[in-house]
Amino acid sequence: MQEHLSTMSDSTYTLNFESEQCTKENVELVGGKNASLGELMEAGDDVQVPPGFAVTTDFYEAFLGTQSLDEYITDQVSEVDVDDDDAVAAASHNIREHIENASFPASLIEELRSSWEELRARTGTDDLQVAVRSSATAEDLPDASFAGQQDTYLNVTDFDAVKRRTKECMASLFTARAIAYREKHGFDHDEVLISVGIQKMVQARSSGVMFTVNPSNGDQSKVRIESNWGLGEAVVSGIVNPDSFLVDKPVYKIVDRNVPDKDVMTVSTDAGTEEVDVADDKRDVPSVTADELIKLTDLAKTIEQHYDEPQDIEWAIEEQGDDKQFFILQSRPETTWNEEAEQQETENSSDSSTATDQILDHL
Secondary structure (H helix, E strand, O other), X not given: OHHHHHHOOOOOOEEEOOOOOOOHHHHHHHHHHHHHHHHHOOOXXXXXXXXEEEEOHHHHHHHHHHOOHHHHHHHHHHOOOOOOHHHHHHHHHHHHHHHHHXXXXXXXXXXXXXXXXXXXXXXXXXXXXXXXXXXXXXXXXXXXXXXXXXXXXXXEOOHXXXXXXXXXXXXXXXXXXXXXXXXXXXXXXXXXXXXXXXXXXXXXXXXXXXXXXXXXXXXXXXXXXXXXXXXXXXXXXXXXXXEEEEEEOOOOEEEEEEOOOOOEEEEEEOOEEEEEEOOHHHOOOOOOOHHHHHHHHHHHHHHHHHHOOOEEEEEEEEEEOOEEXXXXXEEEEOHHHHHHHHHHHHHHHHHHHHHHHHHHHOO
């Protein structure tokens, strides 16, 4: 055990999101979600990202290696018949149980504890509440769809829970769905690694998603903003029909709006989160104001300009008295229209090449 850790002594086990290493160039170290959060830190002074840190793939690999879990995982997945759902489910259960029941080595626990205490100090609170999110290295690849295959835990409130949830996120790399997906698409289980993000929770008054392109027709002059009261999980998971606004980017004009009755919202609890009924006097009231839509549109434009392509963005508004803050929780490439634009560009390039060849043939 100590021998394996000593060989990893030069590795980085945790990284603040602000770190120069927490970027898209280091997805293999921090995973897709954490790399995106690190990138967002550089998107502009107006883009506020809740503070946090990444538990890196170096940490994950050191954990597996010291407990010989990597060998166990290889044995399990090498024998599974991907067309046998029961066999895949059994392999998933065995692997996740082994990971969750294994202990982090003392040195990794101290590394995690140190980063946790530093985050508490930076946020100035002893009652720190965090989200613990999986951040796999294969997320958001242009030729694969791993989104939603790993776990997220919200409103985690103490170090023991952070330690447990971190391990459970790592174990979720081996859900039955993830194992079958990798097998069917030719991804090596040894090469798809996982990082974990530990990020301060936003006690959101309102939250949701926004697309820097009209998702219905690809119009890049528009921003589609969807929102609900409370945490954004109700919107992301699709359990609520959210408020929806289409905003013209150049002039900030709302060109389309739909404010349905909103029945449920997600809120923080001591046990994590739960869905509760929306108060009667808020059900048919817009969950964002016109001024807030302008601010969100500004943020959407800034983030899109930073990445130089249309984005799918998660956001939240925290309001305490007269103090209002806009937070960006995640940004990823908008897949539908980005892929269509790339395909069109490829077709145009092919057409151009064909036309050139035809001209040359006649010379």
